Amino acid sequence: MLSSAEYIQLSLESNLFWVRIMKEHAIFIESAMPPPLNHIARQAEHFKQQFAVLLSETIRHANGLVSSGALQSGQYYTNFTEAAEQAVQNSTGIGTDGYLTQMEYNIEPLTTYSITPETEDAVNQLNGYILNMVNAFAAFKADLLDNQSACRIFTLLYTADISHILHEAQRYIQLLTGLQNKDENFNQNYAEFWNQNMAEHAKSMRGLFDPSETAFINEADRYGRVFDALAQVPTISALPDTKDISAFKATATQGMLSCKVKAIMSPLYTDHNLREANHYIHLMQP
Template sequence: MLSNNEFVRQSLELNLFFMRIAKEHSIFLEAGFTPRDQQFIEQSEMLKNIFSQLLVETINMSDGIISPEVANSGELVTDLTLAAERETQFYTNIKIDPNITRMEAALAESSPGNITMNTVRMVEDLNNRAIRAAQQIAGFKSNLLQNVLSCRMFTTNYPLLIDHILREAKFYLRMLTMLQKREEFDIAREAAYQETFWNRIMAEHSKFIRGLLDPTEEKLFDTANDFGKKFDELTLEAKNLSKDMGLLPEVTDRSLKNTVDIRNFKRQGTEGLIQCQIRSIAFPLLGDHVVREANHYIRMLKDFKKGKVE
């Protein structure tokens, strides 16, 4: 059973990462609807605001509590996030509050704080509200996916992308539920589960990048395509770990190397989008978003190598 200190720290770190991810999913969904679906645009805006408010609360609770590894990992914000938000707001006219990003970036400079029983109660309440919000956005994404697959509506987001972000919402819910129960992980089994999940996410990122590039960007297209194939193979290897857990260190090493490589590729792409040097129909914030997800996975893989799961 997790101690109070571990419960608080792990909860805040999880929420800082996934609340921002959920907020941005709402933005990407909102930007993809046609004028006909005004109701869905309004729902996306509402979800963006819910996760924005929850994220501000989480940031205020996290000062001096989250680990330096998380604060400096690049999974919460990067040095490109503010510019990516600014450009994406310009393109979409969807309001994105830059102060939230500045607040989250400042956590890296926090002094150590104390965890009291009041902190524990506040985090338990925060997690309960995060669970309800995650259930709400998962239901929205599920309804949207059903509508798109049955040709009842059109969106510029791929059906696979909607399914992809639905799986991320369900993953977030799983982690929140386990934390609320104070469950500790079986390290090897959790590593195998998360590597299967995140390698598939990295494979799909590669395929989305490939599909959002202009047809003239042939070199970038080929690089993204190659990453997609590599991570498809790594996903299969991670799935097969249930047959031989002895292969876990080898799979973790390969996953880490390839995730660092794709993170660097994504970062270069994001810089290119911000600087208007890449022909694409991707928003700069989507680029920064997938960079942060890669940074999160890199930190997790490093923890797996040390025999830790957080």
């Protein structure tokens, strides 16, 4: 069973990562809806706003209670995040809440534990709020996936991508449920989950580079095959390959921001995938 100190730290470190991921899923959904699906775009905007509030609350509670390793891992923001957020806001008109990234820069790392029952109660309450919101968001994604799979709607998202972001919401629900039970094994089987995720990132990116970007397409295809193989044997360390795909995603993000790499995906999408790779690296490192 997790101690109170472990419960607080692990909850906040997890929420700093996952709430931002959920918020950006809402942005990606909203930006991919054609005019006849404006009602879905409005629902996605509502979820984005709710997750922005929850991320702000998480940042407020996290100050002085999360490890320096987590803060420096590149899983919460990268050197590209602010610029990527601004680029998406400029191109789509969707607010990306860049002030939250700036707030994250100022989170102080854990030095000594100063845990009170009030702190634990506040984190417990925050986890509960987040869990309710992610459950609702997962149901929204499942409905979106069902409608697109049945050809009742058309969006600018791959059906596989909708399935991917649904699985991520379901994974977050499992993690939060485990944390609320103070289960020390709340993040078990993470390698199996993240190897599959890395493979799916590579395959989606492969199909979103401009056809002229042959080198990037071929490299993405190679990473898809590498992580498909790793997903079959999760006991093999994926750390070297995850560091490699992280660098690949960083190069793609930088290239799109400087208009040197052509693609029909946003730099926020690739930066989002980069942070997920960095999160996996953080989990694998002692």
